[in-house]
Amino acid sequence: MEKSWVITDKKKVYSNKIFDVVSFCSTSPNKNISAEFYVLETNEWVNVIPITPEGMVILVKQHRHGINQESLELPGGVVKHTGETRLLDSAKAELREETGFTSDNWTYQGKVSANPAILNNWSYAFVAENVVKTHPLELDPEEDIETIEVHIHQLPKLIQSGQIHHSIMVAAIGCFFMNKEK
């Protein structure tokens, strides 16, 4: 177990509606490092691998403003619910709102740190099996999302060809296939 680093002088140095930036001094337990660090503080995220009874996966394609180009992704988004079941509740809501698909067969797959060097948040992945289209889309005003169905076995090729490139989505899909190989 790692000994705790000591954080001092933590302050919010920038804020907008999506994230805050904080700065602080952190000193290592053996005190040979003491430096100023900058961290972007933002929300937890969830994403879903939604699989139909026929083995098709429902993906969403949208413009991503960080890279100013399209990104083919798993459904998901910011955790908006609260309480103990907030992750699953948010995953169910994101799948329904972005694709209109729902499921009564959910499995928690695991979590990844978004980028522990400069971000504070974690992203949680779920697998939803036997998804069916039951609802209309409910997109946020800033969302323009195209739904695309691909066979589950096409996912590694879509990553290799660069069509799926969002690191958190690639991590979730990689874990899905690594878990299957056990």
Add this chain to the structure above:
Amino acid sequence: MEKSWVITDKKKVYSNKIFDVVSFCSTSPNKNISAEFYVLETNEWVNVIPITPEGMVILVKQHRHGINQESLELPGGVVKHTGETRLLDSAKAELREETGFTSDNWTYQGKVSANPAILNNWSYAFVAENVVKTHPLELDPEEDIETIEVHIHQLPKLIQSGQIHHSIMVAAIGCFFMNKEK
């Protein structure tokens, strides 16, 4: 091919030694969306899957200030080189500086977008085979890194148990195993 969104009013709203934050208005090609977005602009990154002739992988364990806890990762870091070979040059330098290992057998594996919703940068993954310890460590003043060797087949279990959790590292390892399965 996606039509271009039109960006206006782009301005730097915050800056530190690691990253900038910019804001801008972006309008969709069909003009049904026009909104303000915030993006963190930072450097390209590289990481390396370094494999010894015996099938051991060299990992690095370090404290990560975004989550204030330890993280077991592939060697890697910010691209500091320039020019056409900057990615490979930086990957070679990061491996040597963080672990003391070098290789003459490098393969480019692919890239992922760090988080295309709010970050502008990409991370590039390399596989280095037949790595051997040839150099002393050269750590930055703020780095306190422990080197750990595990067998390549242990990587999926280290992800499943949560010891390797950095999304970009999980993505790189997931791609490595998905590519092998072809």
